[in-house]
Structure formats: C-alpha cells, structure tokens
Amino acid sequence: MSEKNKCETCPVAEQCDVKEKEDIETLREWFYNENVRDHFFNPRNIFKTKEEAENYKADGEAMVGSPACGDVMKMWIKVKDGKIVECKWQTFGCASAIASTSILSVMVTENGGMKIEDALKLTAQDIVKRLGDLPPRKFHCSVLGDQALRAAIKNYLEKKN
Amino acid sequence: METRDIYLDHAATTYVLPEVKSAMDPYFCERFGNPSAFNSKGLKAKGALRNARKTVAELINALPLEVYFVGSGTESDNLAIKGVARANKEKGRHIITCKIEHHAVLDSCKALEKDGYEVTYLDVDKYGQIRLNDLKKAIRNDTILITIMYANNEIGTIEPIKEISKIAKEKGILFHTDACQAGGQLSIDVKELGVDLMTLNGSKLYGPKGIGLLYVRDGVKIEPIIHGGGQEKGLRSGTENIPSIVGFAKALELAQTSKDEESKRLILLRDKLKKGLLEIPKTLLNGHPTERLPNNLNIAFADVEGESIILRLDALGIYVSTGSACTSKTLEASYVVTATGMPDEIAHGSVRFSLGHRTTEEDIDYVLDVLPKIIEELRNMSPVEVDLEKILEEWNKNE
Numbered sequence: 440m441s442e443k444n445k446c447e448t449c450p451v452a453e454q455c456d457v458k459e460k461e462d463i464e465t466l467r468e469w470f471y472n473e474n475v476r477d478h479f480f481n482p483r484n485i486f487k488t489k490e491e492a493e494n495y496k497a498d499g500e501a502m503v504g505s506p507a508c509g510d511v512m513k514m515w516i517k518v519k520d521g522k523i524v525e526c527k528w529q530t531f532g533c534a535s536a537i538a539s540t541s542i543l544s545v546m547v548t549e550n551g552g553m554k555i556e557d558a559l560k561l562t563a564q565d566i567v568k569r570l571g572d573l574p575p576r577k578f579h580c581s582v583l584g585d586q587a588l589r590a591a592i593k594n595y596l597e598k599k600n
Numbered sequence: 601m602e603t604r605d606i607y608l609d610h611a612a613t614t615y616v617l618p619e620v621k622s623a624m625d626p627y628f629c630e631r632f633g634n635p636s637a638f639n640s641k642g643l644k645a646k647g648a649l650r651n652a653r654k655t656v657a658e659l660i661n662a663l664p665l666e667v668y669f670v671g672s673g674t675e676s677d678n679l680a681i682k683g684v685a686r687a688n689k690e691k692g693r694h695i696i697t698c699k700i701e702h703h704a705v706l707d708s709c710k711a712l713e714k715d716g717y718e719v720t721y722l723d724v725d726k727y728g729q730i731r732l733n734d735l736k737k738a739i740r741n742d743t744i745l746i747t748i749m750y751a752n753n754e755i756g757t758i759e760p761i762k763e764i765s766k767i768a769k770e771k772g773i774l775f776h777t778d779a780c781q782a783g784g785q786l787s788i789d790v791k792e793l794g795v796d797l798m799t800l801n802g803s804k805l806y807g808p809k810g811i812g813l814l815y816v817r818d819g820v821k822i823e824p825i826i827h828g829g830g831q832e833k834g835l836r837s838g839t840e841n842i843p844s845i846v847g848f849a850k851a852l853e854l855a856q857t858s859k860d861e862e863s864k865r866l867i868l869l870r871d872k873l874k875k876g877l878l879e880i881p882k883t884l885l886n887g888h889p890t891e892r893l894p895n896n897l898n899i900a901f902a903d904v905e906g907e908s909i910i911l912r913l914d915a916l917g918i919y920v921s922t923g924s925a926c927t928s929k930t931l932e933a934s935y936v937v938t939a940t941g942m943p944d945e946i947a948h949g950s951v952r953f954s955l956g957h958r959t960t961e962e963d964i965d966y967v968l969d970v971l972p973k974i975i976e977e978l979r980n981m982s983p984v985e986v987d988l989e990k991i992l993e994e995w996n997k998n999e
Contacts, residue, residue, distance in 0.1 A: 479911065480912075480915065485981050487980065489980060506944070507948075509944075509948045529982055530982065531984040533905055537908060
C-alpha cells in the first residue's frame with residue numbers, strides 16, 4: 440500500500456488534520472445542522488454558468504488547494520471604498536467545503552461589505568463559528584476558505600499598486 | 601421535493617429477506633439452546649447447526665467438515681491469513697496478495713509483517729485485475745499463501761480465480777479467496793474455482809450481519825486465532841450464533857438458487873444506468889467493462905467531489921457510496937481506484953452504485969432523471985477542469 444502523503448501538494452497541509460479518523464455520525468449530525476444544509480443546497484454568491492465565471496470582472500481573484508487533496512477553492516472579489524462589495528466563488532470539495540465557502544462569501548459582503556483590513560483578519564474559526572459547528576476532520580475545508588479570501592485580497596492589493 | 605427510497609448501496613450491506621428472517625425466528629426464544637449442551641435444548645440447536653452446515657457445504661460443493669462458521673467476513677479473512685501463516689511458518693513466511701483487497705485482508709497481512717512475515721502486494725491493471733505474470737514472478741520458495749479476492753467491493757472487478765488457483769496448485773501454494781461480494785451473485789463451487797480456502801459472509805447476500813464462514817479444504821494446515829471452548833472443531837471458539845448461522849445458510853441458498861435469473865435482471869438494469877450516466881460529459885467507468893459483478897457500477901464524474909454527489913442524492917432518497925463504506929471515514933481518495941492508474945482527482949469523484957433485490961427499472965429511471973442536473977450544478981460551482989483525455993492516456997498505459 441502506498442503511504443504517500445496525499446496532501447503534499449496542498450498549501451494548507453500543515454493546518455489540515457485529514458489523518459484524523461472520526462465517527463461518521465458526527466459528520467452526519469453536523470451535516471444536518473440547518474445552516475450547513477442550507478448553504479450546501481442553496482449556495483450563495485455563485486455563478487449560474489461557467490461562462491458567467493469566465494466573463495466576471497473581478498478586482499482580485501485567487502485559487503487555493505489541490506484536486507488531488509480533494510478540495511480546491513477559487514474566489515473573486517470586487518472592492519469599493521475599501522470594502523468587499525461582491526464575493527463570488529467556486530469550490531471542488533465536500534459538503535462542508537461548499538457550505539463554508541458559501542457562508543464566508545455572505546460574511547464578507549453583508550451589511551454593505553466588510554472592510555479589507557477586517558477581512559484579512561478573518562480566521563477559519565470565525566467561519567466555523569458562523570456555520571454552527573464543524574467536525575475536526577472537516578476543519579481544513581474552512582481553513583481553505585480563509586486562505587482563498589486572503590489570497591484574493593492580496594491579488595487585489597497587488598493589482599491596485 | 602419528493603423523497604424516494606432508492607437503495608443503491610447493496611455492496612455495503614443488504615437488508616435481510618423476509619424468508620431469511622422467518623427461518624431465523626424460532627432460534628431466538630424457543631430453540632435457543634447451546635449446541636454444546638448435552639440436553640434436548642442443546643441437541644435441537646446442534647441439529648440446526650448441522651443442517652445449516654450441510655446446506656452451505658452442498659452450495660459450495662464442499663464437505664460439511666470443511667465449513668467453519670465465524671463472526672464475520674472480516675474474521676474469516678483474518679483466520680484464513682493469520683491461521684494459515686502461523687500453521688505453515690516452518691515451510692515459509694511469504695504471502696502474496698494484491699493492492700485492491702479489502703482492509704480485512706490488507707491489514708491482516710500488515711499485522712503479519714510486524715511478526716516477521718513478508719508480503720508481496722501485487723499491482724493491478726487498468727481494470728483492476730492482477731496480472732498472472734506478476735503473480736508467477738512473485739512466487740518464491742518460501743511462499744505459503746496467495747490471497748486474492750474473487751470480486752472487488754468498490755469497482756466490482758472479478759479476478760481470474762481459476763487461473764490463479766492453477767498456478768498456486770502447480771507450485772504447491774495454498775490459495776485463499778475473499779468471496780464476500782461474489783457469494784450472492786457468482787458460482788462459489790470451491791472445486792470448480794480450485795481454492796483451498798474461501799471467505800463468505802451473510803450481510804452482503806440478504807442474510808444477517810455478524811456471521812461469516814471460512815471454507816478450509818480438508819487437509820489444509822490452519823491454526824485458530826480465537827481460543828476458548830473449542831467450538832468449530834477448535835478452529836473458532838465461542839458459542840455458535842445459531843439464529844445467524846441458520847439465516848446465513850438460508851440466505852446463501854436463496855441467493856445461489858436465484859442467481860442466474862437475478863443476475864440477468866441486474867445486468868440489464870445496471871447497463872441501463874451505465875449507458876445513461878456515461879452520456880453525461882466527462883464521465884468514465886471504473887473497473888472492468890465485462891468481468892464485473894452483475895450489480896456493480898462505479899462511475900467517475902470528473903471535476904466534482906464524490907461526497908457532494910452522495911449528499912445531493914441522499915436528499916432525494918437515493919443512497920449510494922464513494923468507494924467502500926469502510927474507507928469513508930478517511931478523506932483519502934479510494935486506494936482501489938488509484939491502484940487502477942487513475943489519479944486522485946478522478947478517485948475523489950468516483951461513485952459506486954450497487955444494485956440489488958429491491959432495485960427496479962423505475963429507480964434507475966429516477967436516478968438518470970436527477971443525476972445529470974446535480975452533476976451540472978456541482979460542475980458550475982467547481983473551479984477544477986481536469987484534462988480527461990490526458991488522464992485516460994496515462995491510465996491506458998497501465999495495461
């Protein structure tokens with residue numbers, strides 16, 4: 440049997456505890472948390488088609504993760520007066536990855552948009568807290584979410600300067 | 601939205617058939633005796649045990665004394681591998697298996713490696729079959745056991761059991777096969793297959809869970825791994841689970857007598873599902889195109905992750921799996937699919953549909969009705985676009 444680390448190409452491998460095994464029931468309970476279900480089945484701020492994504496004019500965009508790892512996230516942001524006014528995303532991954540990206544996109548755009556400096560401070564824990572709860576092995580999904588956001592902001596700042 | 605109840609996870613486990621449950625019923629409260637007890641209650645239980653053993657022996661074309669009931673398929677695999685290895689260690693300490701075996705086999709082999717045994721894990725080709733030449737090359741003077749599954753639990757590929765047993769016989773090496781997935785669907789005549797040991801269990805063929813058996817050809821040297829009261833001629837101690845043994849025998853009988861007709865039905869349904877799903881762009885079939893279990897379909901949907909597909913189907917009342925239920929606790933891509941030469945990203949998007957007794961054409965039509973849209977929606981949300989042609993080109997090299 441191959442013992443290779445499947446996540447060696449993943450940028451957040453160190454923060455990601457995929458080796459931890461846990462009871463599937465915990466995952467189920469978490470999955471049936473209303474908030475997660477809602478965001479998984481009715482994801483917010485997504486593109487309707489691939490074409491829409493291709494033609495989207497973003498102020499900043501970035502992609503993190505690796506398909507071999509099982510999770511990839513791409514994020515696009517539009518910024519106005521130092522605030523994130525639009526946040527679009529795509530996620531290849533499990534239900535928790537999809538739900539946590541969706542809720543993150545809501546968190547940064549609600550109430551007129553989050554200030555860039557506040558968005559940069561967002562952590563995986565903030566995303567998990569907003570979702571309700573997260574089984575330990577699914578934690579890396581939201582870690583990827585805040586990584587994707589930070590990378591998109593960085594891309595925006597680079598473009599701006 | 602309307603919710604169905606479409607169970608397409610028969611390879612994980614099956615429901616118990618009503619006939620099986622009725623056969624078991626008397627052995628819980630009335631004929632509950634201990635077969636080892638020297639009284640009328642015990643004798644009745646002993647009679648039931650003997651009848652069940654006889655039924656099973658006839659179904660697999662063996663002698664009753666060659667059939668040992670154990671607690672599960674996993675226990676049977678453990679007993680076969682560890683029991684034969686320990687009993688034959690004077691002859692040698694080398695075992696041959698393959699990379700896509702069930703964990704019950706792989707982890708038993710790994711446990712033996714810690715005890716100083718050496719294990720060769722054969723590669724498989726792009727369809728999941730071992731190469732007979734690899735097997736021949738792997739055989740050494742100290743090889744004591746070859747253990748290769750009859751049919752794979754994830755991708756449904758049937759291994760060339762008769763050819764393997766021919767090679768094993770020529771070299772005088774014992775051959776064990778885990779037939780848990782095959783028992784309900786294929787011929788399990790041990791003489792025809794030429795195996796020395798064979799594992800079966802109840803929970804994959806509409807029998808109860810927690811019951812298995814090991815066929816051990818008369819004369820094969822094997823040691824127990826569970827010690828105690830000396831039941832099953834000392835090979836498996838512990839009071840016999842009479843209700844489950846009776847149910848297992850009944851289930852195996854029903855499965856084996858109906859298998860030709862039922863396989864035909866399942867193949868028609870499965871192929872309809874296959875045709876429909878492969879019409880979705882960027883999909884491919886995992887496992888062998890023809891040499892596969894009648895009820896198994898494993899499809900990779902490129903650019904999407906399997907769990908999302910499963911949960912979307914689950915919400916509609918369609919129950920499927922990624923890979924094996926046993927590995928779903930880890931986030932790793934299926935080791936079976938990757939062993940066939942597929943990259944991790946394809947394995948992550950692979951879904952197993954395993955049909956069975958209750959599956960109807962209406963079920964298949966419903967899946968074909970809803971799944972293409974789910975895949976399209978998930979793909980619209982996915983940033984991944986693999987180059988499937990390049991992947992297939994690489995995969996084709998694993999002939």
